[in-house]
Amino acid sequence: MISLQNVDLWYGSEHALDNINFSIDRGETLAIVGASGCGKTSILYLLADLLKPTSGNISNTYNKPMKKGLLFQTDMLLPWKNILNNTLLGLKNNKRKKEEAMDLLKMYNIQDQAYKYPSQLSGGQRQRAALARTILNSPDLLLLDEPTSALDEISKELLQNQLKETADLFGLTLILVTHNIEEAVYLGKSILIMEQKKIIKKIDNPSYSINNSRSDPSFFEVCCQVRQSLKEANVYE
Numbered sequence: 001m002i003s004l005q006n007v008d009l010w011y012g013s014e015h016a017l018d019n020i021n022f023s024i025d026r027g028e029t030l031a032i033v034g035a036s037g038c039g040k041t042s043i044l045y046l047l048a049d050l051l052k053p054t055s056g057n058i059s060n061t062y063n064k065p066m067k068k069g070l071l072f073q074t075d076m077l078l079p080w081k082n083i084l085n086n087t088l089l090g091l092k093n094n095k096r097k098k099e100e101a102m103d104l105l106k107m108y109n110i111q112d113q114a115y116k117y118p119s120q121l122s123g124g125q126r127q128r129a130a131l132a133r134t135i136l137n138s139p140d141l142l143l144l145d146e147p148t149s150a151l152d153e154i155s156k157e158l159l160q161n162q163l164k165e166t167a168d169l170f171g172l173t174l175i176l177v178t179h180n181i182e183e184a185v186y187l188g189k190s191i192l193i194m195e196q197k198k199i200i201k202k203i204d205n206p207s208y209s210i211n212n213s214r215s216d217p218s219f220f221e222v223c224c225q226v227r228q229s230l231k232e233a234n235v236y237e
């Protein structure tokens with residue numbers, strides 16, 4: 001279990017997070033939604049150890065150091081390396097790793113792009129290559145910061161499907177920050193609603209475990225619940 005207890009974060013005189021408390025069990029998924037500037041990315045950076053809380057605690061009960069994988073809004077692929085070598089970045093380029101990389105590219109349906117360069121791929125394909133690179137490092141915790149926000153609707157859904165399949169297949173703990181209500185409900189088994197600096201609500205999402213959940217009435221119901229909670233958090237003002 002990963003837990004944040006009474007976490008506060010200040011950037012100099014800017015108070016970014018105020019008494020944040022939540023926990024997530026191993027293999028569970030959590031989405032964080034809220035208005036721009038409310039502190040979502042700051043929470044992700046704390047979880048990634050890129051920032052330290054000004055006060056409060058972040059703990060985990062894993063019996064080994066937790067490996068963290070990050071996927072951002074932009075793919076951050078190196079333009080001068082082909083897709084396969086981007087995927088292998090920082091890893092030993094041996095036969096076994098190369099095979100694992102090719103298997104992932106296949107799983108994400110971009111095996112035909114393995115020897116192309118990032119500029120020769122669509123945005124969706126590049127983001128899937130970035131996901132393959134992240135997963136090849138065998139993370140326990142996958143941290144996603146608006147991973148689909150630069151993509152068209154079809155590519156968005158495709159990547160969301162692949163993220164869910166990946167989390168299920170590898171038993172990953174997944175924490176997602178997003179502006180997109182449907183994405184939060186598709187990928188979050190629970191959903192945290194933020195207003196400025198604070199978490200105001202946790203919503204349990206029964207539609208998460210349903211196959212093809214987007215077509216299920218419970219999916220629509222949870223979307224309405226999230227939208228209502230965001231209204232209460234004054235995000236539309």
Ligand SMILES: Nc1ncnc2c1ncn2[C@@H]1O[C@H](COP(=O)(O)OP(=O)(O)OP(=O)(O)O)[C@@H](O)[C@H]1O
Binds near residue numbers: 016036039042
């Ligand atoms: N390096 C920094 N220095 C000073 N203030 C910062 C810094 N990074 C973020 N902030 C401030 O902290 C607050 C929270 O920022 P954060 O990026 O976590 O919000 P967010 O909810 O992820 O926003 P968005 O949805 O627009 O990405 C904002 O008021 C922001 O201006």
